[in-house]
Amino acid sequence: MEISRRNFIKASGGLAAFGMIGTGSLNRWIRPAAAEGAEEEKIAYTFHPPNCGGRCSMKCTVRKGKLVKIEPNEWPDGHHKKVCLRGLSEVERVYSPDRLKTPLKRVGERGEGKFVAISWDEALTTIADKLTEIKGKYGGKSILWSNSSGVQYPMSTLAALIGAQEHGALDFGIDMSQAGGQSIVMGPFNITNTNEITDWVNSNLVLLVGNNLLETSLTDAAFFFDAKEKGTKMVCIDPVFSTTAAKCDQWIPLRPGTDSALYLGMIHLVLNNQWYDQEYVRSYTSAPFLIREDNQRILRDEGNNYLVWDKNSDSPRPVDAPGILPELEGEFTVNGVKVKTVLTAFTEHIRQYTPAWAAKVTEIPEEVITDLTREYALGGPASIQWGLGGPDKWYHSDTTGRLATILAGLTGNIGRVGGGVGQGTQHVTCWSWVTAMGSWDLPPEFAPAPAEVPFSDIPTASTSIKAFFFQGNMLHQMIPDYNTSLKWADSLEFIAVVDNQHCDSVNYADIVLPACSSFESEYDIAYLINERNHILLQQKVIEPLFESKSDFQIEKELAQKLGLDQYLPETPEDYVRALLNSPDPALQGITVEALKANQCIMRLNVPDQPYVAYLDRVFGTESTKLEFYNELFLEDHCAFPVWEEPNEASPANPLYQKYPLMLGSPHARFRAHSTFSNARWLLQINNEPLVRINPIDAQARGIQNKEFVEVFNDRGSFQCRCQIVNDMRPGMVQLSEGWWSRYFQKGDLQEVTNPNKNPRGKKLLYGPIVAFLDTLVEVKKVEG
Incomplete structure (x- = not known):
């Protein structure tokens, strides 16, 4: 049954403020509802865990035991006092008809969605018995334990206790830095961004590359506009004239998947015009290191020290020897071996990637590339900020992240106020102000089994896995080529899922456990996070609805069935206190009691200015320098980054003749991935999946606006309506990710996505990249 907003209010006695949606009719409807039934009212504070990265702190009004209103909480730093339409819509979604109300047991075929309600005791006993049986037969590594990235409380402790293979949120090739491209240059500790988004006000130029911040990171929008008001030039590089592009000072549309070509052309200009920061490059990068001509490896001495050519002594010396002046360019002979500096070799390597070449590949005018490079390199502090779900979801994305980081290093924009490079969404930096949180430790004999293969490879690899226990919409959202994933799932002996809503992955489980929403708990204190330089505490807002239990309680009760509960915290508050039990000065004075007294939010004891990483210019590589050349990729023929056409979505691919979009x-x-796919208030605004298509491509296929179309390739297909738009290039179509299958007329977006993995991805920090965007399709009208 559909629940209208009016009927929901009658049932719940109230409603959340919904101001960010911005319609007058909603506001007129909200005001009288919010004023009703003020008796028996209480206020509680929580934070929003779904995978948008915003982590908003919320002030929640509860009347007669029902959540009726959500407002932004007061932050010590008022810049963060925000909440978006997704958070506000939780007032409806908490009470959604899609809520899983009771434990379920499958009675039909996997995928049919046929279940019967069972008791918690039967559900937990069944899971415990099956896991014990499978572990006894095949060992702990036969159990795959995982959670989607939006899960608030992953059951990682229990995974370690039973020795399962565990795959967390970072195992899915989340973005270029996490997948390894950035870390190849900077070292493995940098996984997000070097400069906090609040530092954009100190930049002269910010390049937003495939980054639609104003659409997907709404609660950080103010920092974008703060920078603009301070005079920062904002440039959007994107095939689509996105919401963010519309508010930038310049929009540069490029052919999808050619970001690397743009960076190569820019680096060509920087090196050939000597627009790089010579002193920075000499001191903090591998540019003066020496490459051997005979084996293409970096020259070292007998003590394994990197050698440079010292200008003062006209001889090879260890890079850290006192009083030396390394040559940046030149060719030399050391003990009969010819060598040249990394910078000299890189300049030679980059000659082929001229601005004219880059213009042809990217379809950006050459003068635009030249002007952009000059402004970036010579115009003062500048920042490169890529998005999530954009340039990071291509087969060769490691090269893209690597090149962007090298460009930032050449111009001295890493470890610089107003500079920066990395993921420019979700208010993340590589460290934020470093805070050593406490932990809940297990005895050393307990540990997860080593992962046999990256998570996205599991459906097609030979593994030991016989059972799958997961939290969230894992099967549907995290693996491309959906049909192959479902065949793998059907081959397993046992699947159990924990979720709050009846999403697609639930239909393939043998046992389903209903989880609380993030507003419900059996305990007064539910959880804690360190976000945006603040500690946020989560209180219980309302009692668990229906027969649901919190993720913490589910882990605890399942551990009891397995005889392992003695190793877990007794309550979430015990776990929270363990996290706060740290000698780190940043946490001094931050206790559970202090948090309660401060509306469940306190700023860390850290400086007020925006965080900037690597101000000491010491990096996490073996050499402690930014490494432009990497011997690890010699056998892959990309010790220096090279241009590679996209794996699938390229005109050079023969498949392009069959699937040209x-x-x-x-x-x-x-939505935040598939979270909120079923949020009925949001569905009244964005009520169905629409394939966006350029008028030129639509006309060529005889397609009219809002007609049903089929999008297909050799892997699968889906059907939904189309929307003809002028804001993106011909040759591409778009459909926002995260829609549940039930919203399509037929099929699913995930049926067509590219499962191919770059073999060199096994050398990257978090394994191969999932190339969701490196996908070709064709579109046709659905007749009748």
Whole structure:
């Protein structure tokens, strides 16, 4: 049954403020509802865990035991006092008809969605018995334990206790830095961004590359406009004239998947015009290191020290020897071996990638590339900020992240106020102000089994896995080529899922456990996070609805069935206190009691200015320098980054003749991946999946606006309505990711996505990249 807003209010006695949606009719409807039934009212504070990265702190009004209103909480730093339409819509979604109300047991075929309700005791006993049986037969590594990235409380402790293979949120090739491209240059500790988004006000130029911040990171929008008001030039580089592009000072549309070519052309200009920061490059990068001509490896001495050519002594010396002046360019002979500096070799390597070449590949005018490079390199502090679900979801994305980081290093924009490079969404930096949180430790004999293969490879690899226990919409959202994933799932002996809503992955489980929403708990204190330089505490807002239990309680009760509960915290508050039990000065004075007294939010004891990483210019590589050349990739023929056409979505691919449209699947402000796919208030605004298509491509296929179309390739297909738009290039179509299958007329977006993995991805920090966007399709009208 559909629940209208009016009927929901009658049932719940109230409603959340919904101001960010911005319609007058909603405001007129909200005001009288919010004023009703003020008796028996209480206020509680929580934070929002779904995978948008915003982590808003919320002030929640409860009347007669029902959540009726959500407002932004007061932050010590008022810049963060925000909440978006997704958070506000939780007032409806908490009470959604899609809520899983009771434990379920499958009675039909996997995928049919046929279940019967069972008791918690039967559900937990069944899971415990099956896991014990499978572990006894095949060992702990036969159990796959995982959670989607939006899960608030992963059951990682229990995974370690039973020795399962565990795959967390970072195992899915989340973005270029996490997948390894950035870390190849900077070292493995940098996984997000070097400069906090609040530092954009100190930049002269910010390049937003495939980054639709104003659509997907709404609560950070103010920092974008703060920078603009301070005079920062904002440039959007994106095939689509996105919401963010519309507010930038310049929009540069490029052919999808050619970001690396743009960076190569820019680096060519920087090196050939000597627009790089010579002193920075000499001191903090591998540019003066020496490459051997005989084996292409970096020259070292007998003590394994990197050698440079010292200008003062006209001889090779260890890079850290006192009083030396390394040559940046030149060719030399050391003990009969010819060598040249990394910078000299890089300049030679980059000659082929001229601005004219880059213009041809990217379809950006050459003068635009030249002007952009000059402004970036010579115009003062500048920042490169890529998005999630954009340039990071291509087969060769490691090269893209690597090149962007090298460009930032050449111009001295890493470890610089107003500079920066990395993921420019979700208010993340590589460290934020470093805070050593406490932990809940297990005896050393307990540990997860080593992962046999990256998570996205599991459906097609030979593994030991016989059972799958997961939290969230894992099967549907995290693996491309959906049909192959479902065949793998059907081959397993046992699947159990924990979720709050009846999403697609639930239909393939043998046992389903209903989880609380993030507003419900059996305990007064539910959880804690360190976000945006603040500690946020989560209180219980309302009692668990229906027969649901919190993730913490589910882990605890399942551990009891397995005889392992003695190793877990007794309550979430015990776990929270363990996290706060740290000698780190940043946490001094931050206790559970102090948090309660401060509306469940306190700023860390850290400086007020925006965080900037690597101000000491010491990096996490073996050499402690930014490494432009990497011997690890010699056998892959890319010790220096090289241009490679996209794996699938390229005109050079023979498959392009059959499937000539690149499929983009951007994030949308209405969902955080598949979370909120069923939020009925949001569905009244964004009520169905729409394939966006350029008028030229639509006309060529005889397609009219809002007609049903089929999008297909050799892997699968889906059907939904189309929307003809002028804001993106011909040759591509788009459908925002995260829609549940039930919203399509037929099929699913995930049926067509590219499962191919770059073999060199095994050398990257978090394994191969999942190339969701490197996908070709064709579109045709659905007759009748």
